Amino acid sequence: MNDEVETLLSQPPLKSKKYQKKVRVMLEKNAVIEVLIEDLSHDGKGVAKVENLVFFVDNALPGERIQMRVLKVTKKMGYGKVEERLSTSPERNEAIDMTYLRSGIADLGHLNYEAQLIFKTKQVKDSLYKMADIKDIDVPLTLGMDQPFAYRNKAQVPVRRVSGQLETGFFRKNSHDLMPIEDFYIQDKEIDNLLVFVRDLLRRYDLKACDEKEQSGLIRHLIVRRGHYSGEIMLIIVTTRPKIFRIEQIIEKIVAEFPALVSVIQNINDQNTNAILGKEFRTLYGKDTITDQMLGNTYAISAQSFYQVNTEMAEKLYQTAIDFADVKPDDVVIDAYSGIGTIGLSFAKHVQHVYGVEVVAAAVHDAQKNAAANGIDNVTYVCDSAEKAMEKWVKDGIKPTIIIVDPPRKGLTESFIKVSANVQPEKIIYISCNPATMARDIKLYEELGYKLTKVQPVDLFPQTHHCEVVSLLEKRN
Structure with a gap:
């Protein structure tokens, strides 16, 4: 850091536009300044604060002091890269090949695995607090793998x-x-x-x-x-x-x-x-x-089938969902994003009937074939939107006690949340690959008469920032 920048940054903040402009000039592209990494962003980037700007830095961990080269600056944030590491976090995985960080294959691989699980637990807690104002729920440590490598199928x-x-x-x-x-x-x-x-x-x-x-x-x-x-x-x-x-x-x-x-x-x-x-x-x-x-069922997987890439942890994910639901033999389950049937067929052996709905016709066909191949006859799969299928089933006199949702990263639509709440199941099992959109959706569910009672993060994607989580919502009396 040159002396002029150091002098400016050591001074107390001033409201002078001239001062702010001068600081910004010193933080223009390619400037090199010393910063302390204070946190990790949701996608695993190091977070540093310089004046009123937040900088995001790849391959930087909390507690590390670095020489940072400025790559880009906007009005409220900036992006930098590590020019030199002046101190090293004890949680850093020094053995990681930089290729995996540069390509994004293992964008959290520079953090040791125990710390990765803590980071993902914090992501879930922070999302529930910031998006849904929920701070009284216990979020256990993320379930991890004994061997968190070479897992993708x-x-x-x-x-x-x-x-x-x-x-x-x-x-x-x-x-x-x-x-x-x-x-x-x-x-x-x-x-x-x-x-x-x-x-x-x-x-x-x-x-x-x-x-x-x-x-x-x-x-x-x-x-x-x-x-x-x-x-x-x-x-x-x-x-x-x-x-x-x-x-x-x-x-x-x-x-x-x-x-x-x-x-x-x-x-x-x-x-x-x-x-x-x-x-x-x-x-x-x-x-x-x-x-x-x-979980004991056999599945036919085609070139286009969605099938969880980490089989070992997917089994833990689905078993957690079954345990949260505390299923009974007379339960009626709606699997609202049924895919090729992996979740619904895992529930089927424990309940009276499973109704699955999926918008992709090929996936519905695969789910029906998978049910037949496993000798499971207490399931029904249809190709439709979840909202339309649920409304039709209710009109036909079907009363679900449990609804399972496993949406894409963007989460649920407001219309789906309202329709599923109107069906009034006793429990809603929400499986999410994005804690932020899950928390947003849970907030609306709570406004519609449901309460979040259990949460469990599960690490389906070790060495990456992605986090899967199972939540249980129960209908208020």
């Missing part, structure tokens, strides 16, 4: 040309510059091994990687799914056009090396968009699906 890896060679890897954060990677740290190791093997085959057969700037090349993405318990593997090759040169020989060599590969799917995406998958799928080898188990 699905990989979506871009394929690009780098320095004239086909590479697989991950994009650098906030860019489309591919960083070649072989060990993805949080992915199933067999998936990593398969990706490297396929990459080398594509090179050997001289198949061209996608080039976004030139709008050329054939191979856009490789997607791999692997059953946690079954070990079955699916490979999805995303291409820009239908024909793949010598694909039969390529598949033969992959299967010889990976006998657990039971499905090879081609997806054709010729659109110049950020969407990974196109509309057309072709089965090139084996089955259309792989199978895996969760």
Whole structure:
């Protein structure tokens, strides 16, 4: 920090516009100043305060004093990067490869795992307090993994040309510059091994990687799914056009090396968009699906199926939901975001009936097939909006005692919350991947006669800032 900036920042705040302007000049892009990291943001960035500005800094932890280079400044906030670390947090994971931080694969990997669980617990507490003014609820420590690495059962890896060679890897954060990677740290190791093997085959057969700037090349993405318990593997090759040169020989060599590969799917995406998958799928080898188990049920998983990427922790998540609901044999359950049935079918063996609703027709079909495959006949799945389906079921005389919601990150709509509250179930189980939108929705539920009585964060995504949480809302007398 130069002497002039140090002098300015050591002075008490002044209201003079001239002073404020001078400070701002000293904090313009590329200035280097010494700051103390005071907190972590919801997405794991270090937070520092300089005058009346809040700065967000990647790879910086609370308690660390750093030399920060200013990257950007707006009226109320700024962004910086660590130029030099003057002191180090005892909670820092020094062993993390910087590749995982630069790519965002493990954006919380620089924090040791015990501290990650505490951070996620705090995120839930803070969201409930700030968004819903709830501060009297006990939020237990986030449920974590014994081995919080190599857990992902699905990989979506871009394929690009780098320095004239086909590479697989991950994009650098906030860019489309591919960083070649072989060990993805949080992915199933067999998936990593398969990706490297396929990459080398594509090179050997001289198949061209996608080039976004030139709008050329054939191979856009490789997607791999692997059953946690079954070990079955699916490979999805995303291409820009239908024909793949010598694909039969390529598949033969992959299967010889990976006998657990039971499905090879081609997806054709010729659109110049950020969407990974196109509309057309072709089965090139084996089955259309792989199978895996969760809480004793077997599921068929297709190329498009939503299936939790961390099977071990998904089982803990769903078991927590079952325990919170304290289910009885005469309970009637509505699963309002039923997907391929993983939550509803986990409940079905404990209750009288489960009614599932999902807007994606293919997912409804998969849920019906999964129910039949597991011999579960006390379930009904329909393709519709949750609001319309619930209103129809109520008109038909169906009285749910429990409603389960597991919405996307944006949370629930106000109309859904009102309709579900009007149905008046005894309990609402809210499974969320975004504590902030969950807290916002809980606030409205509390206004409509429900009370938050239990919360449990669950770490489905170790080494990242993402947090899953189960909440129980009960109808007030």
